[in-house]
Amino acid sequence: MPIETDLFAKARNHERLEQLTAAREHDLLPYFRVVEAEPGPVALMEGRERITLGSNNYLGLTGDERVKRAAADALEAYGTGLTGSRFMNGTTPLHLELERELADWMGSEDALVFTAGYLANVGAIATLLGPEDTVICDSGDHASILDAVSMSRARIRPFRHNRLDKLEKMLTRAADDGGGVLVVVDGVFSMEGDLAPLPEIAALCRTHGARLMVDEAHGVGVLGERGTGACELLGVAGDVDLRMGTFSKSLASCGGFIAGSAEVIDFLRVQSRAFMFTASAVPAAVGAALGALRVIRSGEGRELMDRLLENAAYLHAGLAARGFDVVEAATLPDGSSFVTPIVPVVIGDDWRAVLFWKGLWEAGVYANVALYPAVPPGGALLRTSVMATHRREHLDRALEIFERTRDELPDAVPPVGSAAD
Numbered sequence: 001m002p003i004e005t006d007l008f009a010k011a012r013n014h015e016r017l018e019q020l021t022a023a024r025e026h027d028l029l030p031y032f033r034v035v036e037a038e039p040g041p042v043a044l045m046e047g048r049e050r051i052t053l054g055s056n057n058y059l060g061l062t063g064d065e066r067v068k069r070a071a072a073d074a075l076e077a078y079g080t081g082l083t084g085s086r087f088m089n090g091t092t093p094l095h096l097e098l099e100r101e102l103a104d105w106m107g108s109e110d111a112l113v114f115t116a117g118y119l120a121n122v123g124a125i126a127t128l129l130g131p132e133d134t135v136i137c138d139s140g141d142h143a144s145i146l147d148a149v150s151m152s153r154a155r156i157r158p159f160r161h162n163r164l165d166k167l168e169k170m171l172t173r174a175a176d177d178g179g180g181v182l183v184v185v186d187g188v189f190s191m192e193g194d195l196a197p198l199p200e201i202a203a204l205c206r207t208h209g210a211r212l213m214v215d216e217a218h219g220v221g222v223l224g225e226r227g228t229g230a231c232e233l234l235g236v237a238g239d240v241d242l243r244m245g246t247f248s249k250s251l252a253s254c255g256g257f258i259a260g261s262a263e264v265i266d267f268l269r270v271q272s273r274a275f276m277f278t279a280s281a282v283p284a285a286v287g288a289a290l291g292a293l294r295v296i297r298s299g300e301g302r303e304l305m306d307r308l309l310e311n312a313a314y315l316h317a318g319l320a321a322r323g324f325d326v327v328e329a330a331t332l333p334d335g336s337s338f339v340t341p342i343v344p345v346v347i348g349d350d351w352r353a354v355l356f357w358k359g360l361w362e363a364g365v366y367a368n369v370a371l372y373p374a375v376p377p378g379g380a381l382l383r384t385s386v387m388a389t390h391r392r393e394h395l396d397r398a399l400e401i402f403e404r405t406r407d408e409l410p411d412a413v414p415p416v417g418s419a420a421d
C-alpha cells in the first residue's frame with residue numbers, strides 16, 4: 001500500500017504561511033534584509049544607509065583593520081578552507097593559539113574551539129548528558145541549548161525564567177532521578193537582555209551537587225572587568241563548571257568555544273560529535289577571532305567595552321524617557337543598576353511590531369523584531385542593541401525616529417491580510 005501522507009504538505013500548510021505571504025505581499029517582512037557593506041553603526045542595507053540597532057557586533061570589531069589583517073593573514077597562510085574536521089586535518093596552529101589564549105582569558109584549564117557557537121552548545125551538552133542524566137534549564141535559554149538538550153535524551157526539568165524558587169524545586173526533584181545533573185542558563189538572555197542571577201544559581205547548584213554551565217554568547221567581550229562575561233561581572237567565574245562563548249558577536253567572526261576543566265575539555269575533544277563530525281571553521285574566521293580577542297585583551301578592549309555600556313545606558317534612558325516600555329535595568333549585587341547592550345522595546349502585538357519595524361526601516365533605522373515563538377505570545381519585541389562605535393548623534397537620531405514612528409502609527413493596527421485590508 002502506498003504512503004498516503006505527503007511529507008512536504010507541511011511546507012504548503014504551516015501555521016506561519018498566511019502571515020509570511022501577507023508580509024511579503026506588503027513588503028513588511030523584517031527578515032532576510034540584505035546588508036550591502038560592512039555592518040558598522042550605520043550600514044548600507046538595500047540601497048540606503050541605516051543606523052544599525054540590530055547587530056551583535058558589539059565592539060564594532062568586524063571593521064577593525066587589525067582584525068581584518070588577522071583574517072587576511074590566516075587566509076593567505078592556510079587557504080580558503082580546511083576541508084576536514086578538527087579531529088582529522090582541520091586543526092592549524094591558529095586553532096591551538098586561540099584555544100590557549102581563550103583558556104588564559106577565561107581563567108580555565110582548557111578551551112575547545114568549535115565551528116559555530118550553536119555547535120559548541122550542542123557539542124558540550126549532548127556529549128556530557130545521556131538518557132540516565134537530568135538537565136535543568138531556564139525557559140528563556142537559547143534555542144541551541146534546548147536543541148542540545150533534546151539531542152542528549154536526558155530527562156528535562158525546565159524552570160520558569162529566572163525563578164530561583166522553581167530552580168530549587170527542580171534541583172530537589174532531580175536528586176531522585178538517579179543520574180548526574182547539569183543546570184544550563186544564558187548569562188545574558190539573548191532577547192530580553194537581562195542577566196541570570198548567577199550567584200544564587202551557583203550557590204543552589206553547589207548545595208544540591210549539580211554542575212553548572214553558563215552560555216556567555218552575549219557576555220564575552222562585553223561584561224566584567226576583563227570582558228569574560230556575566231560570570232565575571234557577577235563574581236562567580238570560579239564557581240561555574242563550564243562557560244560557552246561565541247565568536248559571532250563581540251569577537252567579530254564566526255565559531256564558538258567551551259572553557260572548563262582540562263578533564264572535561266579533553267573528553268569533549270574525543271567524544272563530541274558536533275566537534276568531530278563537522279568541518280573546521282575557515283582559517284579566516286579563526287584568524288579574525290584571534291585578532292579580535294587580542295584587541296579585547298589589550299587596554300583598548302576596556303575602552304571599547306566602556307563605550308558600549310555607556311551607549312547601552314544612553315539608549316535605554318532615552319527610550320524610557322520617551323515613554324517606551326523597555327525591559328528594566330538589572331541590579332548588580334552592589335546595588336548599582338546595569339544595562340546590557342541588548343535594549344528591547346516591548347510592543348506586544350505581532351503586527352504592530354512589524355509595522356513599527358517598517359516605519360523605522362523607512363526612516364533609516366534597522367532594528368530586530370522578535371515574535372512568538374522567540375518570545376512569549378503577545379510579547380513581540382523590537383530588539384535593539386548598541387555598538388561601541390555608535391556615536392551620540394547616531395543614537396539621538398535613532399531616538400527621534402523611534403518617537404516619530406510611534407506617534408505616526410495608528411492606535412489600532414488591523415492584521416494585514418484581514419478583511420480591513
Ligand SMILES: Cc1ncc(COP(=O)(O)O)c(C=O)c1O
Binds near residue numbers: 117247
Ligand atoms: C545565547 C546564545 N547562545 C548561542 C548562540 C549561537 O551562537 P552562534 O550564532 O555563534 O552559532 C547564540 C547566537 O545566536 C546566542 O544568542
